[in-house]
Amino acid sequence: MSTAEYYTGGEPIADTKAPAGPINERWQTRRFTGRLVNPANRRKLRVIVVGTGLAGASAAATLGELGYRVANYCFQDSPRRAHSIAAQGGINAAKNYRNDGDSVHRLFYDTVKGGDFRSRESNVHRLAEISTEIIDQCVAQGVPFAREYGGLLDNRSFGGAQVSRTFYARGQTGQQLLLGAYQALERQVAAGTVELHTRHEMLELIVTGGRARGIVVRDLVTGEVATEIADAVVLATGGYGNVFFLSTNAKGCNVTASWRAHRQGAYFANPCYTQIHPTCIPQSGDHQSKLTLMSESLRNDGRVWVPAERGDDREPGDIPESERDYYLERRYPAFGNLVPRDIASRAAKAVCDEGRGVGPGGLGVYLDFADAIDRLGKDAVEAKYGNLFQMYERITGENPYERPMRIYPAVHYTMGGLWVDYDLQSNIPGLFVTGEANFSDHGANRLGASALMQGLSDGYFVLPNTISDYLADGPFEAVDEDHESVAAALGAVNERIEFFLNNDGDRTVDSFHRELGRIMWEYCGMERTDEGLRKAIGLIRDLKAEFYKRVKVTGKAAELNQQLEKAGRVADFFELGELMCIDALHRTESCGGHFRAESQTEDGEAKRDDEHFSYVAAWEFAGSEPVLHKEHLEFEYVKPTQRSYK
Amino acid sequence: MKLRLRIWRQSDAESKGKMVSYVIDGVSEDASFLEMLDVLNEELIADGEDPVAFDHDCREGICGACSLVIDGQPHGPQAATTTCQLHMRQYSDGDTIDIEPWRAGAFPVVKDLVVDRSAFDRIIQAGGYISAPTGTAPDAHAVPVPKADADAAFSAAACIGCGACVAACPNGSGMLFMAAKVAHLGLMPQGQPERHTRVLGMVAAHDEAGFGGCTNTGECSAACPKEIGLDVIGRLNKDFRKAAARAA
Numbered sequence: 001m002s003t004a005e006y007y008t009g010g011e012p013i014a015d016t017k018a019p020a021g022p023i024n025e026r027w028q029t030r031r032f033t034g035r036l037v038n039p040a041n042r043r044k045l046r047v048i049v050v051g052t053g054l055a056g057a058s059a060a061a062t063l064g065e066l067g068y069r070v071a072n073y074c075f076q077d078s079p080r081r082a083h084s085i086a087a088q089g090g091i092n093a094a095k096n097y098r099n100d101g102d103s104v105h106r107l108f109y110d111t112v113k114g115g116d117f118r119s120r121e122s123n124v125h126r127l128a129e130i131s132t133e134i135i136d137q138c139v140a141q142g143v144p145f146a147r148e149y150g151g152l153l154d155n156r157s158f159g160g161a162q163v164s165r166t167f168y169a170r171g172q173t174g175q176q177l178l179l180g181a182y183q184a185l186e187r188q189v190a191a192g193t194v195e196l197h198t199r200h201e202m203l204e205l206i207v208t209g210g211r212a213r214g215i216v217v218r219d220l221v222t223g224e225v226a227t228e229i230a231d232a233v234v235l236a237t238g239g240y241g242n243v244f245f246l247s248t249n250a251k252g253c254n255v256t257a258s259w260r261a262h263r264q265g266a267y268f269a270n271p272c273y274t275q276i277h278p279t280c281i282p283q284s285g286d287h288q289s290k291l292t293l294m295s296e297s298l299r300n301d302g303r304v305w306v307p308a309e310r311g312d313d314r315e316p317g318d319i320p321e322s323e324r325d326y327y328l329e330r331r332y333p334a335f336g337n338l339v340p341r342d343i344a345s346r347a348a349k350a351v352c353d354e355g356r357g358v359g360p361g362g363l364g365v366y367l368d369f370a371d372a373i374d375r376l377g378k379d380a381v382e383a384k385y386g387n388l389f390q391m392y393e394r395i396t397g398e399n400p401y402e403r404p405m406r407i408y409p410a411v412h413y414t415m416g417g418l419w420v421d422y423d424l425q426s427n428i429p430g431l432f433v434t435g436e437a438n439f440s441d442h443g444a445n446r447l448g449a450s451a452l453m454q455g456l457s458d459g460y461f462v463l464p465n466t467i468s469d470y471l472a473d474g475p476f477e478a479v480d481e482d483h484e485s486v487a488a489a490l491g492a493v494n495e496r497i498e499f500f501l502n503n504d505g506d507r508t509v510d511s512f513h514r515e516l517g518r519i520m521w522e523y524c525g526m527e528r529t530d531e532g533l534r535k536a537i538g539l540i541r542d543l544k545a546e547f548y549k550r551v552k553v554t555g556k557a558a559e560l561n562q563q564l565e566k567a568g569r570v571a572d573f574f575e576l577g578e579l580m581c582i583d584a585l586h587r588t589e590s591c592g593g594h595f596r597a598e599s600q601t602e603d604g605e606a607k608r609d610d611e612h613f614s615y616v617a618a619w620e621f622a623g624s625e626p627v628l629h630k631e632h633l634e635f636e637y638v639k640p641t642q643r644s645y646k
Numbered sequence: 647m648k649l650r651l652r653i654w655r656q657s658d659a660e661s662k663g664k665m666v667s668y669v670i671d672g673v674s675e676d677a678s679f680l681e682m683l684d685v686l687n688e689e690l691i692a693d694g695e696d697p698v699a700f701d702h703d704c705r706e707g708i709c710g711a712c713s714l715v716i717d718g719q720p721h722g723p724q725a726a727t728t729t730c731q732l733h734m735r736q737y738s739d740g741d742t743i744d745i746e747p748w749r750a751g752a753f754p755v756v757k758d759l760v761v762d763r764s765a766f767d768r769i770i771q772a773g774g775y776i777s778a779p780t781g782t783a784p785d786a787h788a789v790p791v792p793k794a795d796a797d798a799a800f801s802a803a804a805c806i807g808c809g810a811c812v813a814a815c816p817n818g819s820g821m822l823f824m825a826a827k828v829a830h831l832g833l834m835p836q837g838q839p840e841r842h843t844r845v846l847g848m849v850a851a852h853d854e855a856g857f858g859g860c861t862n863t864g865e866c867s868a869a870c871p872k873e874i875g876l877d878v879i880g881r882l883n884k885d886f887r888k889a890a891a892r893a894a
Contacts, residue, residue, distance in 0.1 A: 058780075061780070062779075062780040065779045065780060076703060076709075076711065077701060077711065077760075077762070077763055077764070078710075078763065078764070078766065078767050078807065079767070080710070080767075080807055081703055081704075081709040081710060081711050081807075083703070083704060083709070085704065085708050085709050085710075086704045086706055086708050086709065095786070097787070133781075133783075135786045136783040136784065136785055136786045137778070137780060137781070137783045138786075139783065139786040139789075139836070140776070140778035140782070140783035140784070140836055141775070141776050141778045141836070142776045142778075142799075142830070142831050142834045142836045142837050144796050144797075144799040144800040144803050144830065144834065145796070146796070146800075147790075147791055147792075147793045147796040147797075148793065149793050150790060151790025151791050151792050151793065151796075152787055152790055153786055153787065169800055169803075170800060172708065172804065175708055175804075175806075176800070176803060179803065182770070183770060183774055183775035183776070184775060184778070184779075184780075186767060186770045186771045186774065186775060187771070187775045187777065189767075189771050190771040190772065196767075198764065198767075221756055221757075248706075250703040250704040250705070250709060251702060251703055251704075251705060252703050284674070284676035284677075285674050285676055285677065287674055287676075287677040287681040287682075287684065287685055288681070289678070289680065289681050289684055289705060290705045290706075292705075292706050293706075391706075391707070391731070394724075394727060394731050394732075394733065395678075395731070395733065396676075397675075397676070397733070397735050460780045461780070461781075464780065508688050508691045508692070510684070510688060511688070552691060554690075554691055554694065554695070554696055554697065555696055559657070559658065559757070560658075560699055560756060560757040560760065562697070562699055563691065563697060
């Protein structure tokens with residue numbers, strides 16, 4: 001069936017910055033061909049960095065160290081609270097400290113394969129090369145990674161990898177890496193190279209003379225709307241998982257900075273690639289405001305099961321072994337409970353759809369530690385997972401040592417994001433995008449412990465090297481407040497604020513956000529169909545119209561107004577949600593985190609269509625009918641194969 | 647369950663605040679404390695009233711944004727638990743709950759339950775880091791770190807910067823927060839070169855920000871959701887004495 005009624009086709013797009021030549025020399029080549037900025041001239045150049053997570057704080061700190069003048073923004077009250085802080089598991093690096101056969105090439109290979117052949121080989125190889133430098137850098141900053149008794153770094157295998165390449169700091173790796181970047185950032189604040197603006201939200205991108213030249217920000221305490229002009233703008237504003245309302249993201253995570261840039265012309269790539277994490281605590285009721293991830297490491301020792309018969313509402317302890325279905329072990333004997341995230345998630349949905357789910361609403365499966373406790377003893381299990389068990393008990397009131405945990409999949413990470421070239425520059429000159437906010441390295445599915453790696457790779461090592469090639473042409477012509485583009489951006493922001501505050505509505509922002517989230521989860525979640533996506537697009541359009549008619553925002557513009565903040569974010573989520581559905585509809589293949597029910601193997605696994613879909617879908621904003629630009633993907637080093645975890 | 651809430655309302659930093667009573671019905675025991683406030687806010691908006699402003703973000707106990715004094719205790723009654731991880735099953739039908747912001751001279755109220763904790767960032771700026779510009783690092787295995795030191799450093803580094811320690815302290819001291827960072831970095835070999843300048847700089851910034859002095863009451867550690875121990879304060883005092891003697 002044609003999907004052409006929802007979009008128009010545009011010119012193909014290419015990554016013109018990626019060098020040719022052997023893949024292991026490309027990054028070195030690009031660093032040599034890229035122009036440099038004389039150290040004395042760097043202080044004449046101003047760079048805005050939006051976001052203070054791993055990709056933002058590391059970039060701001062490093063650019064400051066290099067001598068650029070940096071303005072760094074975050075909406076939180078401190079840069080240390082960015083959502084990178086919540087990453088639990090670890091960070092991959094091809095150190096081969098375990099002598100188990102790991103190498104840069106193997107990490108590259110695993111990442112391209114894990115991304116289901118929808119990422120760029122050049123980018124992924126660079127990421128694997130830089131991975132080792134990241135660990136060195138973080139250790140030098142004093143990050144307290146887990147260590148062996150001999151004083152050397154400990155590693156673990158993570159997310160089904162066959163080598164132990166994951167570095168970790170208990171279950172709080174993201175926290176420790178972010179604090180390292182935050183401390184480096186604060187050092188630059190003290191040194192005067194970085195100006196930090198907390199409790200400020202970017203609400204518009206300023207494009208002047210074809211270049212990204214600044215942003216419009218709102219001071220979230222006073223409500224003052226102001227502009228900041230610079231020679232380049234870096235967005236490190238994270239992912240868009242909160243379009244689903246319920247996700248493992250922090251409540252403040254939003255797409256507004258990226259979406260405003262998109263509306264100004266930046267292409268949005270692969271928006272439908274979302275990662276659903278299989279081990280989250282299920283929803284307990286209508287009050288639910290977010291979902292909490294339980295680290296994937298639990299699947300190393302926990303066994304996943306549901307009752308064999310539907311409607312079996314006995315207590316889990318009363319269900320004998322013979323009447324349980326350990327469905328992952330049954331369906332995937334080789335990998336069992338350790339199958340990749342997307343497979344584990346879909347399998348959980350499948351058994352719940354059959355009516356065999358457990359807990360409230362039948363939306364949950366058991367993750368059972370009884371065998372592990374028998375085998376290893378309660379103390380050993382507690383030593384490994386004590387903090388997670390404690391967290392589970394606080395949230396659910398159930399004791400997982402005595403009763404199996406209940407888990408269910410939840411939205412966790414978004415692989416899609418603003419389109420960037422090898423230099424991490426978007427199609428708007430001077431607009432760079434790092435971390436989860438860009439689309440570049442994970443293809444259609446991200447491997448465990450690779451998000452932290454990419455955020456820090458982009459921020460510490462890639463961007464500070466590539467941005468100089470652009471800044472070598474600066475400083476650019478002065479832009480003042482009266483410039484047409486600045487006045488227009490400022491005017492648009494103020495108009496939006498006035499609209500929300502003056503709208504004579506009767507429904508809260510959250511009620512709309514919840515409803516949008518339910519549509520997205522139902523039709524653009526774990527499993528997508530042609531029929532469902534078409535329906536979702538219609539529902540979103542109707543709900544969006546109702547939102548503008550009925551949304552009610554209390555309070556004033558010139559004050560701390562959390563409802564006003566939310567209203568702007570939800571308005572942008574509506575437009576993003578529609579684009580996600582259009583992207584998912586047009587991609588009639590299944591790949592990675594994008595599962596189209598029409599495209600599956602006989603065993604129910606995702607079936608790619610390399611002949612028609614081996615490309616990045618980069619969408620240009622054009623109102624309700626976006627324009628599709630395709631970037632063709634070449635695979636010279638890793639030959640595309642169909643994944644199999646049987 | 648049905649609850650009576652008495653909440654601190656203050657429209658901005660300059661205004662005078664007061665406790666205001668609200669009644670909320672139908673609260674699920676599975677809801678988190680912040681979800682209970684979400685429900686209250688939805689009701690307030692429906693009635694055309696200004697919803698209650700409070701800081702929150704990750705809602706999984708790690709970002710350190712949430713900051714409520716509940717019935718006089720920072721983060722409420724449950725040990726080692728942030729406000730966002732506190733659940734309503736800790737309460738019973740008919741309870742009255744008092745909800746206030748952090749109260750400390752160095753943390754002025756911004757609005758309702760939101761306070762300004764930027765003084766913590768200024769303490770970090772004054773030395774709470776290791777100077778290791780990007781690209782200058784030796785191989786990660788160049789310097790072994792004894793496991794016991796790495797573990798102790800981690801325990802101190804687990805601080806989430808929420809400020810409950812300050813809110814709990816009768817002197818409004820930021821000693822536990824500062825000492826946790828001094829201990830984390832001072833336990834690592836990489837942190838040795840700046841050990842003395844760090845502690846002097848951070849203590850000066852702490853005092854300048856208006857935090858009170860430490861008199862070892864221990865309320866800070868009791869309120870800490872990450873259970874950071876008082877031993878870090880002993881460590882800081884020792885480092886400070888040595889550093890001050892050298893600088894003299």
